[in-house]
Amino acid sequence: MADVADVRAKLAQGRLKDAMAAVLEVLRTSPEDADALGLFGRALLESGQAVAAAAALERAIRAGATESSTRHAAALALEAAGDRDGAEQILRDSAAADPDGALLLAAMLTRSGRTDDALALLRDRRDATGLLYRAHALLVAGWDAHARTTYASAVALDPAVRRYHAPIVNELGFVGLESAARATLARGLLLEPDEGELLHLHAAYEGLTVEGANERYVEAVFDRFAASFETRLRDDLEYRVPEELDRLLESARGAPDGSLEILDVGCGTGLLGGVVAPRAGRLDGVDISGEMLARAERRHCYDRLVKGEILATLPLLRHHYDVVLAADVLIYFGALDPFFARCRDVLRPGGLLGFSIERGSGAGDLQPNGRFAHSLQTTSTALAGAGFRVCEARDTVVRLELSEPVAGHNVIAELAA
Numbered sequence: 001m002a003d004v005a006d007v008r009a010k011l012a013q014g015r016l017k018d019a020m021a022a023v024l025e026v027l028r029t030s031p032e033d034a035d036a037l038g039l040f041g042r043a044l045l046e047s048g049q050a051v052a053a054a055a056a057l058e059r060a061i062r063a064g065a066t067e068s069s070t071r072h073a074a075a076l077a078l079e080a081a082g083d084r085d086g087a088e089q090i091l092r093d094s095a096a097a098d099p100d101g102a103l104l105l106a107a108m109l110t111r112s113g114r115t116d117d118a119l120a121l122l123r124d125r126r127d128a129t130g131l132l133y134r135a136h137a138l139l140v141a142g143w144d145a146h147a148r149t150t151y152a153s154a155v156a157l158d159p160a161v162r163r164y165h166a167p168i169v170n171e172l173g174f175v176g177l178e179s180a181a182r183a184t185l186a187r188g189l190l191l192e193p194d195e196g197e198l199l200h201l202h203a204a205y206e207g208l209t210v211e212g213a214n215e216r217y218v219e220a221v222f223d224r225f226a227a228s229f230e231t232r233l234r235d236d237l238e239y240r241v242p243e244e245l246d247r248l249l250e251s252a253r254g255a256p257d258g259s260l261e262i263l264d265v266g267c268g269t270g271l272l273g274g275v276v277a278p279r280a281g282r283l284d285g286v287d288i289s290g291e292m293l294a295r296a297e298r299r300h301c302y303d304r305l306v307k308g309e310i311l312a313t314l315p316l317l318r319h320h321y322d323v324v325l326a327a328d329v330l331i332y333f334g335a336l337d338p339f340f341a342r343c344r345d346v347l348r349p350g351g352l353l354g355f356s357i358e359r360g361s362g363a364g365d366l367q368p369n370g371r372f373a374h375s376l377q378t379t380s381t382a383l384a385g386a387g388f389r390v391c392e393a394r395d396t397v398v399r400l401e402l403s404e405p406v407a408g409h410n411v412i413a414e415l416a417a
Contacts, residue, residue: 019039042057074087084108102121204368238399260279269299328356329356344387353388356409358373363375394411
């Protein structure tokens, strides 16, 4: 029997689908449980349902919910649902006793151009996060020099605030506040013009043509989400690419016999490695995220794990493989030619390359979500240019996004002997 503590733990672990099922079970027996309603609203908000989330979270507050996270989520949901006055009122009611809520209120006031009110709310804040929000308000007010001085003070207190901009942009965009996300992104770039995550998000929002995702962006994202990566991908997004690539490999090479030397490119936490390990006499992995590799190591299925950016690292392996696999990797590459060339150089003649792509209309369309999509035709052309022929390509649903299927392809190609 699920309880509120169980729901809270699942949400903290990023297991959104399990959390939703558990909280609905709680609400069936206790429909007015304030904490359960709050968690239900937070789960709805994380799944992109702002209007439903706002209703559930307001109901939780009326039922007596006291957790600050419930009020914060309610304010964000109400703003996303178009009720900014209601959102502000929820935060004002508890601002004196809730420093984080006061920050959210200041940010909301800044977004609506009411910078005098925002700066008044932040006047006595001397912590790094308070100064960061103050810097954003000062930029909107037109006090650029003062904003930069304030931001420098924030960084001096805590250098980690340099990495706070992108998560704020992502959260706003995720709940549907795109104009607010764009404005926050622009201000972030004024304060941190070389920050990798912000540069990639800028390219995605503006539809710029880039060859691939910024290296610092990819590393930062996966380091941040390593702890919840597997449960989020498997349980909530219904990600099954590793098993599907394994079936393609079986179609090309037959049943597992433990003889293949396999390289898992962008191995992450080892989801794919764990599936294909029975086929491998040797299994190596490469990933840019140290946090992801630490979790891959715990699987005890890899012979060698190497940290590094893919294009720079593959030539350093000084080994040739029978199979190279890349699950959910090419979504970070706009231009595929360099990737396929690197894979060719570490494969034996007649070796196999297996990978997934998100379905696009051209050669490397950068989507607003920051991922690249590719058409099967342009991908096949790039493969041929690197000396590969497509053995098989299967349509698939790569993952769910906001409960909607993301179309893609799983491909296996053979290098000329």
